[in-house]
Amino acid sequence: MSGAKLTKIAEALPSTVPFVGPEAAERQRGTAFTARLGANESVYGPSPKVLRAIEAAAPDVWMYGDPESHDLRRALALHHGVEMSEIVCGAGIDGLLNSIVRLHVEPGVSVVTSDGAYPTFNYHVAGYGGTLTKVPFRDDHEDPEALLRAATETGARLIYLSNPDNPMGSHHPAQVIDDMIADLPDGCLLVLDEAYIELAPDGTAPLIDTSNPQVIRMRTFSKAYGMAGMRIGYAIGEAGVIRSFEKVRNHFGIGRLSQQAALAALADTEWLEIVRAEVARARDRIAGIARENGLTPLPSATNFVTIDCGRGAEFAKTVLDALVARGIFIRMPFAEPGNRCIRVSCGTDQDLDRFAAALPPALAEAGSAMNDG
Incomplete structure (x- = not known):
């Protein structure tokens, strides 16, 4: 057998x-x-208000969480000044990275990242048979120019960049990222991981432009909001890019408590x-x-x-x-x-x-x- x-x-x-x-x-x-x-x-x-929200929602854990994360997406859209259709929620940035790689990577597809950057992204690329090209850090920073060159040379479908970055903790100002976005090769999507953005200096995050289908921004409640154990993150992007997640995402991947906790966290500035x-x-x-x-x-x-x-x-x-x-x-x-x-x-x-x-x-x-x- x-x-x-x-x-x-x-x-x-x-x-x-x-x-x-x-x-x-x-x-x-x-x-x-x-x-x-x-x-x-x-x-x-997390915020004490988050703990109270979890306690209040606890009796309802017999129910699945809203598969559309409607209330949270509405709050996030208001928070960022975008449309609900331009936000998707997932089980942390890791879960969202899995979906974005699944949507775009298959055997033979080229992907570019930095050598030493967040390894879970590489793990997903390998899992779908992608070809990973790595460029070295420069002066303990990720190197946008080298990432762009590698993407152009390999015909990469995805570039992964974290800003601020893990593991070095360095960051680029918004203008550097905007310049990188302007120079993206056709057919290439920049996966911009901003897990630590709430802790970064002012002027680190570029203005959010959801009209550009070549950029997707990844955010999380795991770091500054103190909710790593709740596993909840979200992505911001052009509506068509976000809509594609419906093809593959785990629609029940975010529990009811996590959604309520994230709502409370977002409100407690x-x-x-x-x-x-x-x-x-x-x-x-x-x-x-x-x-x-x-x-x-x-x-x-x-x-x-x-x-x-x-x-x-x-x-x-x-x-x-x-x-x-x-x-x-x-x-x-x-x-x-x-x-x-x-x-x-x-x-x-x-x-x-x-x-x-x-x-x-x-x-x-x-x-x-x-x-x-």
């Missing part, structure tokens, strides 16, 4: 996931982390300002801890700080492992030259106290290991 065969594409893929979650790492370690500073979650949590201030304070604290230990923090427009360890990828990985062994969950960029760094999410004062205490012995251990090697 034999089961159903996998597709040729699936058969060729490794049995892996883009990230190892902190819960899996805790199971492997046999103990919990004392500071969870690796997943770029918002430790400040005061809480968003509190979170922005806390993130800015935590970024300064992380940068200070880095400098106190002879390391170089990179400027950040996100809710994390990427820290240059100064001695290459092997040293950075050894520092990361030493911190994890001390109960501090962090991550690091995986591609050169970013992999000379570690990446630390913004945390509470207690989280950062623990990071500050663990970093000096971790650096000493890593230095000793490198010298012994």
Whole structure:
């Protein structure tokens, strides 16, 4: 007796996931982390109004969520000054990326991204048989000019760019992105991931232009709004581009509680300002801890700080492992030259106290290991 065969594409893929979650790492370690500073979650949590909205909606979880996310899309359209037909909601940006890749990528189709950028996008491209071209970061920033050149040379159907970017935390001003949009090759769609945009400096986000069918903007409630566990994001784009999602999206992918929580979060602008201030304070604290230990923090427009360890990828990985062994969950960029760094999410004062205490012995251990090697 034999089961159903996998597709040729699936058969060729490794049995892996883009990230190892902190819960899996805790199971492997046999103990919990004392500071969870690796997943770029918002430790400040959602607005108290969000928690009240979830509590009020909890008795209705026996019902599916509205498959059209009508009320949320209406609120988002008003918030951004666009039409409801120009917004689609999904299970976080990850779910939306899956849909956009499924719509546009098949075997032989070219896609362009940055080497070291968000790996889940690459995971989806591989899953649909696309051909991925990567260009290096330049000066710890994604390189719009190089992305455009690669797209032109390969006839790419999609370009993925995050602004601000993960994992380096850098950003480009709106004019740079507008210039990139103006130079997009015909037939190419820019997937502009703006997961951290609420935490970025003013002037980072270009004006939203839903008349342009070559750009789709990805947003989320996971970062600044503190709702990573609710899995809800949305995309803004030209109505025809958005309408195409109806062909493939999971129409019941967003639960009832998530929709109500997102509505409450969007309405609570005061809480968003509190979170922005806390993130800015935590970024300064992380940068200070880095400098106190002879390391170089990179400027950040996100809710994390990427820290240059100064001695290459092997040293950075050894520092990361030493911190994890001390109960501090962090991550690091995986591609050169970013992999000379570690990446630390913004945390509470207690989280950062623990990071500050663990970093000096971790650096000493890593230095000793490198010298012994």
